[in-house]
Amino acid sequence: MDTLLLIVSLVLLSLLLVGTFIFVQFRGYRNDLNLEWFSLLEKLNIRLDKIPSLIEIMKKKGVVNNKLFKEVIESRRLSWSILDDIPKKVHADLKISNLLHQLWEYCGQSESIQKSVGFLSIQSQFKKINREIEALTDDYNSNVRKYNKKIDLPVLSAYLRLFGFKHRSIFEFEA
Numbered sequence: 001m002d003t004l005l006l007i008v009s010l011v012l013l014s015l016l017l018v019g020t021f022i023f024v025q026f027r028g029y030r031n032d033l034n035l036e037w038f039s040l041l042e043k044l045n046i047r048l049d050k051i052p053s054l055i056e057i058m059k060k061k062g063v064v065n066n067k068l069f070k071e072v073i074e075s076r077r078l079s080w081s082i083l084d085d086i087p088k089k090v091h092a093d094l095k096i097s098n099l100l101h102q103l104w105e106y107c108g109q110s111e112s113i114q115k116s117v118g119f120l121s122i123q124s125q126f127k128k129i130n131r132e133i134e135a136l137t138d139d140y141n142s143n144v145r146k147y148n149k150k151i152d153l154p155v156l157s158a159y160l161r162l163f164g165f166k167h168r169s170i171f172e173f174e175a
Contacts, residue, residue: 022156026165029147033168036143040136040171041083044093047129048076051096054103054122061113065106072099086169100126141170 055069079092104123113119148167151160 019159022159023163026150026160026163029150030165033140033143033147036136036140037086037171040133040140041089043129043133043136044089045080047126047133048079048096050122050125050129051076051100054126057116057118057122058103058107058113061110061116061119063107063110063113068099068102068106072096072103075099086171090169090171137171141172144168144170 051072055072058064058069075092075095079089079096082089082092107113107119151157151165151167
């Protein structure tokens, strides 16, 4: 009887240790994803911060499209408020990217702005931040896919969902 109790106790203790180890590992994976997400958000917000400078340079050079400016400004305002809802953030930043593309095309029609040092500087800053966003997005999406595959392991799936681990959304858009 004492031997049986000892064996059951050891098995339960082993299961508890393995469960704790798995929980801690996946919490670490989730925390790493959160850090990557916040790094990506930081770069997206830096890009949002540069939009008023671009619009101001365009206005100074007489390259004005008030309708497009208003749409960009409103989309920028809406995008700022989205932090945790990844699908909404993807949609908002896709819209920002499309509007920025329209601004660049509009600027391409003006020779005076193309020669402006201020414009060339802000254009260079946007290119740099877009490359950084693209690299961070690739890293984030790759790690989300790995995380989601790990969560789907048949042996772990029910246990992990019990503790609130769930699939993460990927973040895909054109920077």
